[in-house]
Amino acid sequence: MIQPASGHASTFAVPRVQIGDLLVSRGVITAEQLQQALEHQRVRGKRRLLGEILIELGLATEADVLQAVADGYGVPFVSQVARIADPKVIEVLPREFIEENSVLPLFLVQGVLTVAITEPANMYLVEEIGRLTGHLVQIAVATSGEISAALRAYLPAANVFVIDDIYEDIDDADFSVVEKAATEIADLEEIAGQNPVVKLVNYVLYSAVQDGASDIHIEPEDRDLRIRFRLDGRLYDRLHPPYQMQAAIASRIKIMANLDISERRVPQDGDIHVMMEGRPIDLRVSTMPGKFGETVVIRVIDNRNTIVSLEKLGFSASMLEAWKSVVSLPNGVVLVTGPTGSGKSTTLYSVLNMLNSEHLNISTVEDPVEAHIPGINQSQVNEKAGFTFSMALRAILRQDPDILMVGEIRDEETAIIATQAALTGHLVFSTLHTNDAPSAVTRLVNMGIESYLVAATLRGVLAQRLVRKICPHCKDSYVPEEVVRAVVEMHAGPVETLQRGQGCARCRGTGFAGRIGIFEMLIPNEETMGAIARGAGLHEILAIVHSSGFVSLRSDGMVKVKGGLTTAEEVLQVTAG
Numbered sequence: 001m002i003q004p005a006s007g008h009a010s011t012f013a014v015p016r017v018q019i020g021d022l023l024v025s026r027g028v029i030t031a032e033q034l035q036q037a038l039e040h041q042r043v044r045g046k047r048r049l050l051g052e053i054l055i056e057l058g059l060a061t062e063a064d065v066l067q068a069v070a071d072g073y074g075v076p077f078v079s080q081v082a083r084i085a086d087p088k089v090i091e092v093l094p095r096e097f098i099e100e101n102s103v104l105p106l107f108l109v110q111g112v113l114t115v116a117i118t119e120p121a122n123m124y125l126v127e128e129i130g131r132l133t134g135h136l137v138q139i140a141v142a143t144s145g146e147i148s149a150a151l152r153a154y155l156p157a158a159n160v161f162v163i164d165d166i167y168e169d170i171d172d173a174d175f176s177v178v179e180k181a182a183t184e185i186a187d188l189e190e191i192a193g194q195n196p197v198v199k200l201v202n203y204v205l206y207s208a209v210q211d212g213a214s215d216i217h218i219e220p221e222d223r224d225l226r227i228r229f230r231l232d233g234r235l236y237d238r239l240h241p242p243y244q245m246q247a248a249i250a251s252r253i254k255i256m257a258n259l260d261i262s263e264r265r266v267p268q269d270g271d272i273h274v275m276m277e278g279r280p281i282d283l284r285v286s287t288m289p290g291k292f293g294e295t296v297v298i299r300v301i302d303n304r305n306t307i308v309s310l311e312k313l314g315f316s317a318s319m320l321e322a323w324k325s326v327v328s329l330p331n332g333v334v335l336v337t338g339p340t341g342s343g344k345s346t347t348l349y350s351v352l353n354m355l356n357s358e359h360l361n362i363s364t365v366e367d368p369v370e371a372h373i374p375g376i377n378q379s380q381v382n383e384k385a386g387f388t389f390s391m392a393l394r395a396i397l398r399q400d401p402d403i404l405m406v407g408e409i410r411d412e413e414t415a416i417i418a419t420q421a422a423l424t425g426h427l428v429f430s431t432l433h434t435n436d437a438p439s440a441v442t443r444l445v446n447m448g449i450e451s452y453l454v455a456a457t458l459r460g461v462l463a464q465r466l467v468r469k470i471c472p473h474c475k476d477s478y479v480p481e482e483v484v485r486a487v488v489e490m491h492a493g494p495v496e497t498l499q500r501g502q503g504c505a506r507c508r509g510t511g512f513a514g515r516i517g518i519f520e521m522l523i524p525n526e527e528t529m530g531a532i533a534r535g536a537g538l539h540e541i542l543a544i545v546h547s548s549g550f551v552s553l554r555s556d557g558m559v560k561v562k563g564g565l566t567t568a569e570e571v572l573q574v575t576a577g
Helices: 019-026 031-044 050-056 062-073 095-101 123-133 144-154 185-192 195-211 243-256 317-327 344-355 389-397 412-423 439-446 451-457 482-492 526-533 538-547 553-562 568-574
Strands: 104-109 112-117 136-141 160-162 215-221 224-231 234-239 268-276 279-288 295-302 332-337 362-366 377-380 403-406 427-432 458-470 475-478 498-501 512-522
Touching: 019 031, 019 050, 019 062, 031 050, 050 062, 062 136, 095 123, 104 144, 112 123, 123 136, 195 215, 195 224, 195 234, 195 243, 195 268, 195 295, 215 243, 224 243, 243 268, 243 279, 243 295, 317 344, 317 458, 317 512, 332 344, 332 412, 332 439, 344 362, 344 403, 344 427, 344 458, 362 389, 377 389, 389 403, 389 412, 403 412, 412 427, 412 451, 427 439, 439 451, 439 458, 439 538, 451 458, 451 526, 458 498, 458 553, 458 568, 482 553, 482 568, 512 553, 512 568, 526 538, 553 568
Parallel strands: 112 136, 160 268, 332 427, 332 458, 362 377, 362 403, 403 427
Antiparallel strands: 104 112, 215 224, 215 295, 224 234, 268 279, 279 295, 458 512, 475 498
16 A cells, blocks of 8 residues: 655655754664664764664564655655556566666556655656656655565466467367377477477467366376366366377476476476566476377466365355454464365465464465465475474564464474464464364364364364355256255245256356355353363264354355355265264
């Protein structure tokens, strides 16, 4: 957000008030501390700026100093610049200039370009920005950390591939260029760089992102090469290029992911960074040797799909209110449970995005980091280097955090450290692989956490699944069979008709488009905490929570069936067992 200065903004204004006096008047520092800093400046030499000395002595933060500087020059001070910057406007300046001068174009309105900088006194820099862009320039002040975080979010890395300008139509000849697989590594690398192979790989990546696929599977079989996309949790055939192209396609993907194309006997993992429609997309590549060649699976991580508001995940109004209350507590452990692919990471990212504030230090340790959230300190574990969840969690606790997110509690050591962090006043988010919310309690106890510590620190558990949504373009009402009606009415009350998709071109004939979450939430009350503390078993805990109005996954799902969002078959399938 932009905080206006105390007067009319002027790019080249002379400071009207001394920075030290402004900080004293705001109560950031005392008059004695100002004199201490001035004496330090006198001893060290006038070339050192007063603000730098105050930060060095720990008397003020960079944000404190720059906000005073902004007021002194009569220009706005900007916080959370990554949220307000227009990604398309950033491109008005060369990448090298942006990185070298730590500036950030924010927005362009009626020919006036607003740019965030750290040195409003640098009129030469402002003049150069105007010369390069051809626009009138208005400056705002932001911290270097804010600018750097925004640049990381919006500027692609050096090894990013831009795939917007590719051909969407590929001739049949392009698929048959490679008539036989190369055996020599040099030949293979040459073939992998040939235009038809490059075009095909680009087309696959482009189509996957456009279709909203979560994964790409490239699978060689005997005399066949199959490329499938995972859409809304299901795999669908997409392409069948000639099997002779398998080695060249795999090598092209390895080159993009900086993997060893000469190694085809062991699995490899790597990353590809692409730009599409001006936004960064990460691709996680995994290769596996097989009988007919290497199988390649690519996970598509699109920030547009990963970071969404909590309101769009599928919570009922009452459950959303309860969940927001739990995640806003000052301390404790909050868990999200479910199998792989149930949307746990998306839920936690949505929570962190909601809580993100310049007043909080939020740190995460993940495997892998699936989306970058500006303003949050994110770390990725590296098991090969010994950088495990437990080691990372210990290190983060020395970084003065307010909120922690641990990608997964996998072992006793991580569970103990997370519990201790909660006991010492931190709010800890993490995930577990359990079938339902109450089972998280017994899982923690089985990991070695004392029952009374679980009762003292556990603030809430959210279990979730993803179900496919009925396509809105071919949705139609029908009278369900009696057995289906009975199941729905058991959980959601009387129904006359239900909804289902007939199948159309927009949903590829499936009758479904997109997915939505179904949830159950355990928020321990006094009775539940007492039972947990004395080591009650799962059956007793289940009896207690169900007696207090607990809404199960299946019940929440059937309410969504009654509301026409999904089908009973979808809910029954994901809640079976």
